[in-house]
Amino acid sequence: MDLYCVMGNPVEHSRSPHIHARFAELCGQQLEYTRRLVPIGAFAEGVASFRREAAEHGNIASGCNVTVPFKFDAAAIAQHTSERALLAQAVNMLRFEADGSIHADNTDGIGLVNDIVRNAAVPLAGCELLLIGAGGAAAGVLGPLLDAGASRIVVANRTVGKAMALVQRHAALALRHGATLEAWALDEVPGNFDVVINATASSLAGDAVPVRAQVLRPDALAVDLMYGPAAAGFIAWAEAHGAVGRDGLGMLVEQAAEAFEAWRGVRPPAAQVLAELRASLAVGQ
Incomplete structure (x- = not known):
């Protein structure tokens, strides 16, 4: 066996x-x-x-x-x-x-990509994407998100240096795909996005969502990598601001x-x- x-x-x-x-x-x-x-x-x-x-x-x-x-x-x-x-x-x-x-x-990152593209039916090619967090969960998904064709990815983290290190590690891959890859502090994220991914444990800890609601475009897809009750806070915030919430069960x-x-x-x-x-x-x- x-x-x-x-x-x-x-x-x-x-x-x-x-x-x-x-x-x-x-x-x-x-x-x-x-x-x-x-x-x-x-x-x-x-x-x-x-x-x-x-x-x-x-x-x-x-x-x-x-x-x-x-x-x-x-x-x-x-x-x-x-x-x-x-x-x-x-x-x-x-x-x-x-x-x-x-x-x-x-397989975490390709799992996320497949869930977004196949199950949520949201194309990633050409999209602008915000990745919240720069820890292990974010590191596991950034490469496959670039491979999926996102045109711009912003990595936002409480500690900007950690976001910059993650961006620098993926700079060659971003260049290969012609994508823009940026690092910002959570409270300084510029613009708004088609897809917002929460790779922090903010919902699990009961903390407030660490970015402004203005990062969400109308009908943006907002994904928390947690699932079940652990993702409820982020999803509720996203849906209250006109986005489509999704948890990490599909991933x-x-x-x-x-x-x-x-x-x-x-x-x-x-x-x-x-x-x-x-x-x-x-x-x-």
Whole structure:
């Protein structure tokens, strides 16, 4: 049996086992996907234990997803790393190769892009986009947003220096795509935008939205990378100012679909699983 898991601390909240089990069912794939709680500071040993235990029981550890706080640790143990993961400086997916090596990728950003373009039906090509935050979540999505063809992206952060560092790291990619990439303080963001993405934890912390409502164009798409109650504050703010609010549940499912395809060579029906998951959450399951 091919084994997969999600590794984190905490990890009991993760919906990944349900998502991947449903993908496997719909695609006719035989696999097992579980949660593994890994002690802080012991990620490499956690991976080694997963692979060793699988082999001891006649199974094959084929890959894992990685959640907080191990996305930086995961990058350190890989022999091969995708360009987008290198730019993000963080990893959320490992694939264990037959030769024993580890391939690392970050599917968060392409998951967000696919959710916006496919599920929300909002084109990113040629759009002007505001990315709020410059931490790990923002770093994970900036490269794929540039790849999707946004013509201008502003990264706004409380600490401007952190936003500038993220912009500088992606400057060559922006130049390759002919895109304008800027860094601004949260209270100094110029202009308004077609798409606004909240990559901070402001909603989760109960804080006010850290930018002015003037950044929203009429009918702009406003996405919080959190989902459920954690995204409610940002979405309510956006909708109160004439924008279309969206949470990060679609990104969660789409990034899982990218990992599933990388592992199994089969593209799962992400839109179907997203619809099912939204329906189950709506009735409190």
